[in-house]
Amino acid sequence: MSNAFISGTGFYVPPRVVSNHDLITKYRIETTNEWIVQRTGIEERRFADEGVGTADLALAASTMALERAGLVAKDLDLILFATLSPETAFPGSGVYLQRKLGLLDDSPKFVPAMDIRNQCSGFLYGLATAAAFVRSGAARHVLLVGAETHSAALNLSSGGKSVAALFGDGAGAVVVSATDEDRGIRGTWLGADGRFAETLSQPIWDITKRPFIPVNDQGVGQVAPDKLWAGMNGKVVFKHAVEKMILSVMQACWALQIEPKDIDLFLFHQANMRINQYVQGQLGLPDEKVPHNIQHYGNTTAATLPILLAEADQAGKLTKGKRVALVAFGSGFTWGSAIVDF
Ligand code: UT7
Numbered sequence: 459m460s461n462a463f464i465s466g467t468g469f470y471v472p473p474r475v476v477s478n479h480d481l482i483t484k485y486r487i488e489t490t491n492e493w494i495v496q497r498t499g500i501e502e503r504r505f506a507d508e509g510v511g512t513a514d515l516a517l518a519a520s521t522m523a524l525e526r527a528g529l530v531a532k533d534l535d536l537i538l539f540a541t542l543s544p545e546t547a548f549p550g551s552g553v554y555l556q557r558k559l560g561l562l563d564d565s566p567k568f569v570p571a572m573d574i575r576n577q578c579s580g581f582l583y584g585l586a587t588a589a590a591f592v593r594s595g596a597a598r599h600v601l602l603v604g605a606e607t608h609s610a611a612l613n614l615s616s617g618g619k620s621v622a623a624l625f626g627d628g629a630g631a632v633v634v635s636a637t638d639e640d641r642g643i644r645g646t647w648l649g650a651d652g653r654f655a656e657t658l659s660q661p662i663w664d665i666t667k668r669p670f671i672p673v674n675d676q677g678v679g680q681v682a683p684d685k686l687w688a689g690m691n692g693k694v695v696f697k698h699a700v701e702k703m704i705l706s707v708m709q710a711c712w713a714l715q716i717e718p719k720d721i722d723l724f725l726f727h728q729a730n731m732r733i734n735q736y737v738q739g740q741l742g743l744p745d746e747k748v749p750h751n752i753q754h755y756g757n758t759t760a761a762t763l764p765i766l767l768a769e770a771d772q773a774g775k776l777t778k779g780k781r782v783a784l785v786a787f788g789s790g791f792t793w794g795s796a797i798v799d800f
Pocket of ligand 1: 488489490493494497498578619620621623658691692693695696699728729730733757759787788789
């Protein structure tokens with residue numbers, strides 16, 4: 459049985475920078491830079507321009523990951539796409555990315571494309587899936603992308619300030635490949651607790667209702683603001699995030715019979731700098747092992763981990779022999795961790 463290792467990483471964020479100050483001056487949101495920085499650590503985020511979709515962001519990140527893996531798109535056996543902001547209700551973003559990658563040009567390769575709906579932990583659920591495909595021999599090269607275009611679906615007004623200030627757009631990608639070397643994805647530890655399904659959600663429609671969205675006399679669907687925009691009980695999410703992220707690291711260490719000090723780099727989902735600093739403190743980790751980029755990108759949900767990973771790669775931190783922990787928590791609730799040896 460082959461091992462599954464990360465053969466390439468890539469990321470892309472749209473060029474338009476939106477600072478906390480811009481939220482106040484351009485979007486007229488009643489907030490302050492101090493409130494956002496003190497509560498979350500976010501200073502700015504990127505917003506894609508109208509006309510740009512999640513698969514477009516993913517294409518740029520995937521192209522970089524393929525290049526760094528020394529592969530071309532037609533080497534792929536599977537595409538996994540983690541997002542909560544797909545182009546349309548269906549199909550998912552995976553098939554749009556497949557088309558944009560040029561897989562259907564000239565002599566088409568009908569590479570399967572699967573979408574993953576696990577929000578902030580989508581990348582880790584995807585990594586577990588990619589590793590299983592590669593280890594079983596069902597695939598040699600899997601492209602795994604986490605990408606989000608949040609800016610299109612944020613209530614960018616004072617009424618939405620508690621959620622809108624937190625999120626940004628971006629994409630990260632990895633290629634997971636087979637190897638006979640003794641390295642790669644050592645394990646993934648995933649969890650979910652559906653009792654909190656509504657605690658962080660964007661309900662938009664209700665499939666138990668007829669029709670699923672209220673329709674007016676002209677046949678036009680009308681979604682009430684509390685259903686249209688994402689809603690969150692931030693304090694409940696914060697408490698569970700801290701607990702489950704610590705638990706996930708300990709679970710991974712227990713399974714592999716290692717200690718946190720044996721891990722070179724901890725890549726935490728970038729939802730809130732305070733959550734991550736608390737987890738870091740509880741685990742007794744030094745600052746140099748816990749990089750952050752939430753200051754610049756905000757929360758890019760499924761994209762935070764692969765963006766952090768690609769940045770660490772480009773900074774020369776993922777040299778052969780380095781051991782990395784990836785940890786995430788989010789809507790569902792869902793969470794998880796992974797240990798990867800480079
Ligand atoms: O990736 C998904 C996972 N998500 C998370 O991990 C998020 C976890 N939760 C958090 O990060 C924090 O709960 C938040 C940063 C979202 C909020 O911090 P908080 O200390 O829990 O604030 P709060 O929601 O309890 O709101 C406190 C006050 C409220 O005002 P009142 O009712 O006390 O008068 C809010 O209206 O802060 C107000 N507020 C704001 N004020 C200025 C909320 N958002 C803003 C804002 N600017 N952007």
